[in-house]
Amino acid sequence: MPGKKRRLALLAEARFTPFDAKTAVGMLRYRPDQVAAVIDSTRAGTTAFECVGVGGAIPVVADVGAAAGCGADSLAIGIAPQGGGLPESWRKTVRQAIERGWDVLSGLHVFLADDRELAAAAARSGATLLDLRRPPAARTVAAARATRLDALVVLTVGSDCNVGKMTAALELTQALAGLGARAAFVATGQTGILIDGGGVAVDAVVSDFAAGAIENEVLAAGRDADVVVVEGQGALHHPGYSGVTLSLLAGSCPRALVLCHAAGRDRIRTADGAPHEIPIPPLTELARAYESAAAWVQKAEVVGVALNTLGLEEAAARAACDAAGRELGVPSTDPVRFGAGPLAEAVLALRGRTHASPA
Amino acid sequence: MPGKKRRLALLAEARFTPFDAKTAVGMLRYRPDQVAAVIDSTRAGTTAFECVGVGGAIPVVADVGAAAGCGADSLAIGIAPQGGGLPESWRKTVRQAIERGWDVLSGLHVFLADDRELAAAAARSGATLLDLRRPPAARTVAAARATRLDALVVLTVGSDCNVGKMTAALELTQALAGLGARAAFVATGQTGILIDGGGVAVDAVVSDFAAGAIENEVLAAGRDADVVVVEGQGALHHPGYSGVTLSLLAGSCPRALVLCHAAGRDRIRTADGAPHEIPIPPLTELARAYESAAAWVQKAEVVGVALNTLGLEEAAARAACDAAGRELGVPSTDPVRFGAGPLAEAVLALRGRTHASPA
Numbered sequence: 001m002p003g004k005k006r007r008l009a010l011l012a013e014a015r016f017t018p019f020d021a022k023t024a025v026g027m028l029r030y031r032p033d034q035v036a037a038v039i040d041s042t043r044a045g046t047t048a049f050e051c052v053g054v055g056g057a058i059p060v061v062a063d064v065g066a067a068a069g070c071g072a073d074s075l076a077i078g079i080a081p082q083g084g085g086l087p088e089s090w091r092k093t094v095r096q097a098i099e100r101g102w103d104v105l106s107g108l109h110v111f112l113a114d115d116r117e118l119a120a121a122a123a124r125s126g127a128t129l130l131d132l133r134r135p136p137a138a139r140t141v142a143a144a145r146a147t148r149l150d151a152l153v154v155l156t157v158g159s160d161c162n163v164g165k166m167t168a169a170l171e172l173t174q175a176l177a178g179l180g181a182r183a184a185f186v187a188t189g190q191t192g193i194l195i196d197g198g199g200v201a202v203d204a205v206v207s208d209f210a211a212g213a214i215e216n217e218v219l220a221a222g223r224d225a226d227v228v229v230v231e232g233q234g235a236l237h238h239p240g241y242s243g244v245t246l247s248l249l250a251g252s253c254p255r256a257l258v259l260c261h262a263a264g265r266d267r268i269r270t271a272d273g274a275p276h277e278i279p280i281p282p283l284t285e286l287a288r289a290y291e292s293a294a295a296w297v298q299k300a301e302v303v304g305v306a307l308n309t310l311g312l313e314e315a316a317a318r319a320a321c322d323a324a325g326r327e328l329g330v331p332s333t334d335p336v337r338f339g340a341g342p343l344a345e346a347v348l349a350l351r352g353r354t355h356a357s358p359a
Numbered sequence: 360m361p362g363k364k365r366r367l368a369l370l371a372e373a374r375f376t377p378f379d380a381k382t383a384v385g386m387l388r389y390r391p392d393q394v395a396a397v398i399d400s401t402r403a404g405t406t407a408f409e410c411v412g413v414g415g416a417i418p419v420v421a422d423v424g425a426a427a428g429c430g431a432d433s434l435a436i437g438i439a440p441q442g443g444g445l446p447e448s449w450r451k452t453v454r455q456a457i458e459r460g461w462d463v464l465s466g467l468h469v470f471l472a473d474d475r476e477l478a479a480a481a482a483r484s485g486a487t488l489l490d491l492r493r494p495p496a497a498r499t500v501a502a503a504r505a506t507r508l509d510a511l512v513v514l515t516v517g518s519d520c521n522v523g524k525m526t527a528a529l530e531l532t533q534a535l536a537g538l539g540a541r542a543a544f545v546a547t548g549q550t551g552i553l554i555d556g557g558g559v560a561v562d563a564v565v566s567d568f569a570a571g572a573i574e575n576e577v578l579a580a581g582r583d584a585d586v587v588v589v590e591g592q593g594a595l596h597h598p599g600y601s602g603v604t605l606s607l608l609a610g611s612c613p614r615a616l617v618l619c620h621a622a623g624r625d626r627i628r629t630a631d632g633a634p635h636e637i638p639i640p641p642l643t644e645l646a647r648a649y650e651s652a653a654a655w656v657q658k659a660e661v662v663g664v665a666l667n668t669l670g671l672e673e674a675a676a677r678a679a680c681d682a683a684g685r686e687l688g689v690p691s692t693d694p695v696r697f698g699a700g701p702l703a704e705a706v707l708a709l710r711g712r713t714h715a716s717p718a
Binding site: 085109139141142143144145147148202203204205206207208210211212236237238239240241242243244245246247249250251253270271276278289292293296297298 | 506567595601604
């Protein structure tokens with residue numbers, strides 16, 4: 001992936017909305033120069049901005065042929081179905097892209113390169129199938145090795161899935177760089193990997209080695225950085241993904257946590273038809289849960305709140321951030337709307353305290 | 360695996376000791392009738408009992424040929440190397456077994472059936488390679504579905520790896536049956552699966568689906584049981600395995616926890632050369648950590664302590680159990696040495712309270 005400049009068509013068929021097309025929206029926000037078009041036949045003729053609020057005039061088109069007309073030369077799957085398989089309705093689109101010789105980038109749990117039909121088609125056309133979630137070959141059991149890093153490790157943690165942990169981590173990394181810190185971003189999910197060109201999809205690693213895979217990434221990133229910002233996944237209160245979340249905590253050994261939450265959300269989003277509603281606890285309780293869980297390996301503190309205020313008016317968004325900050329006694333911001341500056345300052349303040357040179 | 364009566368040779372080369380040969384010791388304790396011999400050339404000529412304190416006169420032999428002389432017809436790998444690969448030194452033994460037409464049962468992370476050389480040898484000889492850790496094909500994201508079970512779910516949890524969580528769960532299951540309860544055991548690791556003939560190795564499931572795999576097992580086991588006893592894995596304080604442990608908690612939704620600990624151990628055993636020593640906290644703090652983590656999905660309570668007193672004299676073992684029980688205010692026993700009766704009674708008492716019929 002690294003080294004090759006692509007012009008992507010992002011597949012988001014029938015789901016090109018801010019909440020459903022997480023991967024597509026992430027690419028449009030952070031790498032719009034690499035996107036030629038978005039494929040969603042139900043919204044063809046509109047623009048990315050009209051559908052998801054980012055991506056400007058990048059066109060939404062009906063199919064691979066139309067995307068080619070916009071200059072696309074590769075296909076990226078821009079939606080992440082729960083369960084991780086390739087829906088039959090997308091297979092045709094993927095096959096058409098392969099037959100044009102396009103590389104296909106996929107963050108699905110089911111690997112395209114292991115699909116006999118698609119692999120054979122790629123072999124014929126010379127296309128490459130890039131599975132972003134393919135786990136590393138090394139099987140490492142984590143042993144808290146990241147505690148010896150001189151770099152300060154920051155992990156974004158959340159009240160639920162899909163509340164903005166990746167976005168907060170990316171914005172924080174940029175803001176830290178803006179303040180002159182050497183900041184490294186560690187991608188831990190398919191969207192972060194697509195944006196960053198590196199990282200490991202922790203949720204696709206066999207669970208014995210999930211923390212170890214993160215440990216390796218963090219150790220590598222920490223070699224030339226003052227601050228390592230690790231993209232969080234899942235939530236401790238989510239029954240499906242809490243193991244992934246704890247593997248991230250144990251593998252990365254953060255000293256700082258940024259608590260991410262979607263303003264107004266009060267229930268964990270589990271699978272459809274789940275019998276058991278899990279309320280999202282108050283922010284103070286969330287912070288305590290994450291700090292307790294971190295301390296099982298190494299003490300950490302919540303240094304700031306990243307609030308996703310999508311859908312709120314400006315004044316209400318400000319008020320929500322202020323309320324969250326007061327509740328926890330730490331800086332609070334919507335990093336997309338109001339910038340991640342306050343979070344970066346809080347992180348550097350902690351680094352100053354923990355790295356103060358002895359008298 | 361189920362249905363076929365085997366005579367196993369247990370491979371435990373150079374490591375046939377109580378702590379190193381966990382899988383072999385488990386089989387010798389619970390299924391001695393299925394074991395013909397143990398292979399450890401460094402201890403050939405001794406008996407199982409002399410090496411590990413269980414298994415009576417089952418002979419320890421030098422190689423596959425000698426095991427065949429004892430009536431073995433299958434090979435089971437009885438040691439679990441950290442990292443999960445097949446050491447080169449064992450490959451020869453496995454190949455010799457296959458060449459005799461023996462089935463080989465393996466709990467390694469690396470699947471024998473995917474090894475080209477071994478698979479080809481098995482195809483030639485008609486042997487079957489059974490990978491106990493092979494994850495289920497279904498990819499389920501857990502959604503707290505086990506909360507709706509009428510059966511009471513009990514999970515064994517621990518202060519570290521290898522403290523007796525599987526043993527406690529097996530002994531508790533037997534003790535519950537002895538008291539007339541319909542008790543089902545859910546195996547979650549390779550040794551439990553070898554003993555029980557069913558279950559899922561949660562540590563080998565891709566982490567997004569680890570809790571979901573357990574949820575499915577618990578739902579199935581709960582259909583015809585009053586109590587479902589789930590074998591625990593790892594520890595919340597172990598940096599390598601805590602994600603596995605939390606996936607088990609979130610997937611099984613227990614209402615009762617049995618806290619397992621090895622008397623006298625005060626440090627988590629991480630990989631060799633780990634820089635960061637993790638002390639095992641006091642039992643009260645451990646109990647609080649597990650109850651807090653369970654409550655992220657559903658409240659649970661520690662109903663008893665299972666203490667592994669291996670290596671202590673009888674009087675010291677009794678005293679250690681009594682002290683642990685006083686510390687937590689719950690029944691405490693070494694289930695192997697003193698029986699799991701007190702744990703079974705505590706579980707049934709909780710079931711009585713939670714299932715009391717309304718007036």
